[in-house]
Amino acid sequence: MDVLVVDHPLAQARLTAMRDSRTDSASFRAALHELTTMLAYEATRTFKADTFPVETPVATAVGTRLANPPLLVPVLRAGLGMADAALSLLPESSMGFVGLARDEHTFEPRAYMESLPGDLTGKPVLVLDPMLATGGSLEHCCRLLADRGCTDIVVLCVLAAPAGIDRLRNSGLPLRLVTAAIDDHLNDSMFIVPGLGDAGDRQFGGMPRF
Numbered sequence: 001m002d003v004l005v006v007d008h009p010l011a012q013a014r015l016t017a018m019r020d021s022r023t024d025s026a027s028f029r030a031a032l033h034e035l036t037t038m039l040a041y042e043a044t045r046t047f048k049a050d051t052f053p054v055e056t057p058v059a060t061a062v063g064t065r066l067a068n069p070p071l072l073v074p075v076l077r078a079g080l081g082m083a084d085a086a087l088s089l090l091p092e093s094s095m096g097f098v099g100l101a102r103d104e105h106t107f108e109p110r111a112y113m114e115s116l117p118g119d120l121t122g123k124p125v126l127v128l129d130p131m132l133a134t135g136g137s138l139e140h141c142c143r144l145l146a147d148r149g150c151t152d153i154v155v156l157c158v159l160a161a162p163a164g165i166d167r168l169r170n171s172g173l174p175l176r177l178v179t180a181a182i183d184d185h186l187n188d189s190m191f192i193v194p195g196l197g198d199a200g201d202r203q204f205g206g207m208p209r210f
């Protein structure tokens, strides 16, 4: 599995704001928004483009556009904070949604929403979730996509733990990972260390209710 760490100083400055426990929710969301733009920019660098003629005020130039705009899939809740930035950068994209909440005792993801096209054959997918911890949630999400015929998945996250990277690598799923950092380890509660805390709570407060 290909792993790209976006170590651009502007990306790292946003990540630093997100890590800082004094950062309030509004500033955390703003930093995540800006960081997602940078992650998506790097992740799409290798996407194929079509060319077409475009008339400038002076002459004809060669224009380009994405040959196959991706499906964007934020993983709720925390991935919601990445959706707007990715869609702004990729306005031709469509969007699907997956809702997962990790059980605080078993650490397994519990699915509560799935809104995806039935057939993803030939469609690239950008999965948006700031946190790759044990990897259970992202493996679940990517399996839903592969089960629909997707063979080209890019996972965008802010922080990845080595255990989560190993899990995705061993899953055999057709994906690559783009992240702002690889952190040290997981603690006994399966939180990323040093991490940034609970990315859903940091953005939206409280705990999810079902």
Ligand SMILES: O=P(O)(O)OC[C@H]1O[C@H](OP(=O)(O)OP(=O)(O)O)[C@H](O)[C@@H]1O
Pocket: 075, 076, 077, 078, 079, 100, 101, 102, 103, 107, 109, 129, 130, 131, 132, 133, 134, 135, 136, 137, 138, 164, 190, 198, 199, 200, 201, 208
């Ligand atoms: O790699 P894992 O061990 O599966 O953990 C990562 C998951 O945990 C967080 O979501 P959470 O379950 O806290 O839900 P939330 O986004 O609603 O807060 C995060 O956004 C990932 O989806």
Ligand SMILES: O=c1cc[nH]c(=O)[nH]1
Pocket: 078, 131, 133, 190, 191, 192, 193, 195, 196, 197, 198, 199, 200
């Ligand atoms: O550190 C972690 C691990 C899982 N989910 C989070 O939001 N943060």
Ligand SMILES: [Mg+2]
Pocket: 078, 198, 199, 200, 201
């Ligand atoms: Mg959470």
